[in-house]
Amino acid sequence: MKKRLGVTVSRQIMDSQRLHPQATGDLSGLLNELIVAAKIISAEVNMAGLADILGQSGKKNIQGETVQKLDEFANATIKRRMEQCGYICVMTSEEEEGIIPVLDGYEGKYTLAFDPLDGSSNIDVNVSIGTIFSVHRKITDGPKGSERDLLQKGSLQVAAGYIIYGSSTVLVYTTGEGVHGFTLDPSVGEFFLSHPDIRIPERAKYYSVNEAYTNYWYDGMRKYVEYLKEIDQKTGRPYSLRYIGSLVADFHRNLISGGIFLYPRDRKSTDQPEGKLRLLYEAAPMAMLVREAGGLAVTDDGQDILDIQPVDLHQRVPLIIGSRFDVERAKRFVVS
Numbered sequence: 001m002k003k004r005l006g007v008t009v010s011r012q013i014m015d016s017q018r019l020h021p022q023a024t025g026d027l028s029g030l031l032n033e034l035i036v037a038a039k040i041i042s043a044e045v046n047m048a049g050l051a052d053i054l055g056q057s058g059k060k061n062i063q064g065e066t067v068q069k070l071d072e073f074a075n076a077t078i079k080r081r082m083e084q085c086g087y088i089c090v091m092t093s094e095e096e097e098g099i100i101p102v103l104d105g106y107e108g109k110y111t112l113a114f115d116p117l118d119g120s121s122n123i124d125v126n127v128s129i130g131t132i133f134s135v136h137r138k139i140t141d142g143p144k145g146s147e148r149d150l151l152q153k154g155s156l157q158v159a160a161g162y163i164i165y166g167s168s169t170v171l172v173y174t175t176g177e178g179v180h181g182f183t184l185d186p187s188v189g190e191f192f193l194s195h196p197d198i199r200i201p202e203r204a205k206y207y208s209v210n211e212a213y214t215n216y217w218y219d220g221m222r223k224y225v226e227y228l229k230e231i232d233q234k235t236g237r238p239y240s241l242r243y244i245g246s247l248v249a250d251f252h253r254n255l256i257s258g259g260i261f262l263y264p265r266d267r268k269s270t271d272q273p274e275g276k277l278r279l280l281y282e283a284a285p286m287a288m289l290v291r292e293a294g295g296l297a298v299t300d301d302g303q304d305i306l307d308i309q310p311v312d313l314h315q316r317v318p319l320i321i322g323s324r325f326d327v328e329r330a331k332r333f334v335v336s
């Protein structure tokens with residue numbers, strides 16, 4: 001796609017809707033509502049340091065509300081905006097155990113899974129955090145959505161994306177026609193196209209993994225990460241390690257610059273026998289994005305993340321995701 005200056009995200013969404021004359025506009029409406037939620041969360045994230053000061057002194061924030069934890073705020077904001085937008089029938093959040101119904105009379109034809117504020121351990125230390133979302137079409141009969149509507153394979157997603165609250169706020173999303181990135185201009189409150197048609201570099205420059213857990217890994221994973229530290233024939237250097245511990249931030253960097261992110265399962269029996277990341281809120285939406293951008297996402301036994309049939313709203317999955325060449329090579333190491 002040619003770079004068009006000044007294109008807002010709403011314009012881009014409408015333009016892609018126009019390519020589908022049969023479209024009802026519901027998906028566009030849904031995305032636009034989510035974007036409003038993202039702007040509200042972004043504003044709150046930017047105020048977080050101040051809110052903390054107010055919170056510590058037991059004060060209320062500028063609207064007279066008691067200061068809320070940021071992840072709870074993000075969760076409540078998305079729920080409140082989406083439960084009566086009229087485009088979705090049911091939601092699920094990483095922060096909540098069960099399904100989240102929408103208001104009676106507002107049932108729509110899509111479902112929404114979201115991680116309101118991923119990387120929450122980074123909130124208090126000014127490190128980038130993000131919101132991740134995944135949209136499916138309703139598959140059951142009747143207006144009400146159910147768990148079955150949410151437990152669908154990643155390959156059936158109709159849209160996925162994230163908003164990263166970093167040095168600037170950036171929205172990256174796909175509806176299956178490329179991956180596009182938009183940067184929020186806070187002075188006008190609009191997301192403008194900044195990264196049209198993102199393609200992840202075929203080969204990684206970075207690897208991202210929590211290496212402190214090496215002793216928990218299976219041999220294949222250990223050997224692969226050791227291999228990355230050897231001199232690469234092509235570059236004459238080993239790979240560089242970058243690990244933020246905030247999936248959205250690690251993924252975003254790798255998407256733009258080329259990289260591979262790994263969160264394997266534990267060999268030793270710990271509390272992470274399937275890794276840490278959640279299929280519905282983290283792995284599947286990132287897998288759709290990376291696939292659309294030319295990359296790949298698999299488990300540590302080589303299964304394509306997009307092919308996994310979820311059985312539980314909060315199921316975890318080992319994740320290897322990023323530049324295609326490197327994910328393919330990692331697969332050869334880890335699949336025995």
Ligand code: AHM
Nearest residue numbers: 117118119120121210245246247248
């Ligand atoms: P969260 O959803 O509780 O924030 O946890 C998910 C985060 C990811 O953003 C990140 O990739 C991972 O946890 C980091 O885990 P670890 O600290 O084990 O390396």
Ligand code: MG
Nearest residue numbers: 094115118119
């Ligand atoms: Mg998370």
